[in-house]
Amino acid sequence: MAATKQEKNKALVLRAFDTLFNQRDYQAAEQYWSPKYIQHSAHIGPGREGLFDLIKSIPSTLKYEAGTIVADGDFVIVHGRFSDFGGPRNWIAADILRIEDGIFVEHWDVIQDEATEEESKSKAPMFGNNFAAQ
Secondary structure, three states: OOOOHHHHHHHHHHHHHHHHHHOOOHHHHOOOEEEEEEEOOOOOOOHHHHHHHHHHHOOOOOEEEEEEEEEEOOEEEEEEEEEOOOOOOOEEEEEEEEEEOOEEEEEEEEEEEOOOOOOOOOOOOOOOOOOOOO
16 A cells, blocks of 8 residues: 555655754755755744754754654644753754655744653643653
């Protein structure tokens, strides 16, 4: 049975994020981000170069973990955790990507500092099944 467009797009996002954020293979990552990539994030400079420059400026200890991922047509939303990047807190992010012909053409995000168990009013972790060590 052939994979659906949504399944292919989800797999594409997971491969691309691992390539850029965890492997830091910028040359390989270029295949996933369009040279005309539109960046809507307030935390990242414009275009593919803005994203790559940001990652290059972050310590090589950066780790990205993907969690829930959903797709609808040309859009994919992935809920993930960025850790070990030199900030005071991990970031929990919902990244929204628009994909055309197998390449990312547009991006939005919502980023929040990860709460500790003591800070969480719900006492449930913001990502995964366990609270991260802070």
